[in-house]
Amino acid sequence: MTLDRPIPPDPYEMLPPVPSFTLTSDDVRNGEPMDARHAHPSVGGENLSPHLAWSDFPAGTKGFVVTCYDPDAPTGSGFWHWVLVNVPVGVTELPRGAGAATSDDAAGKGAFTVRSDYGQQGYGGAAPPPGDRPHRYLFAVHALDVESLDVTPEATPAYVGFNLAFHTLARAVIRPTYQVTG
Template identity: 75%
Template sequence: MNLDRQIPPDPYEVLPPVPAFTLTSNDVQNGEPLAAEFAHPSVGGANISPQLAWTGFPAETKSFTVTCYDPDAPTGSGFWHWVLVNVPAEVTELPQGAGQTPSAGASGAFSVRNDYGEQSYGGAAPPAGDHPHRYVFAVHALDVEKLDLTPEASPAYVGFNLTFHTLARAVIRPTYQVKG
């Protein structure tokens, strides 16, 4: 299933630039394929969120938002796999599997509904036979302790609010492909 389309830009290339900090993972690496355990059950995965840790963010950071987005999904608007907001500033790591609960174990944090309709991490599931999709895991360092949002907010609305409160951003971009 080759959809013969242009590769969309990275979502952060079209937003106002912000400084970068460091995002690392024991589970996922830039440009490397995700292991099946981080894929959605619909493609044989275990739907487990990867371990993520971040350092070097601005001293004035008051909270974080963690997101995972597939800009290559054949939807016209990409596909949001995870949006975790209001992560306290003292939380600088999420263990593997944290995304299975709405708060990811971070007091006061919550996930908004992903594009699967769930308030949790939803694994990679590109169409079989399509090119490798990019999964943009991002941690946004924010200038506010809490975004004024509820769990019913859409990922797009969270993104709109992030544009005005992001001090810096850290990103890892693994890939995933389902052979056709």
């Protein structure tokens, strides 16, 4: 049973515009369904964050934040699946599974995750309601004008997003989908 509600806009379209740069993945593609390995265990997935690689970001970039957000979640506020903060400028690729709560080392010294909307550190995979339409998962890399945001691991994703509004030089996004049938 598909929930009867309008498709929300892309949240990045509602923010002040910033330039884009190149974001690629060996695992996910714009508009294409994600493999179950990137879904949450509650829907039979492996909870592995996808491989992400980025390039061509602005010359003044001093650091990055990586996020995954589902604007289609039936919550009124979407659902944050992953917020990886303070990735050093020298890190331009994350291997598959780098979002595990214990693997922040893959993101470089000083990087950490804040709690997802699952209430846990690290990546939490896709888990839309069974039978609902395909949900969009916005994997974004935000190029920053600072080496680190002044936030702690106890910050909420919304608070990180608020801070991003003042420090994002450019943003690159891949928008795969996921659906649980039946």
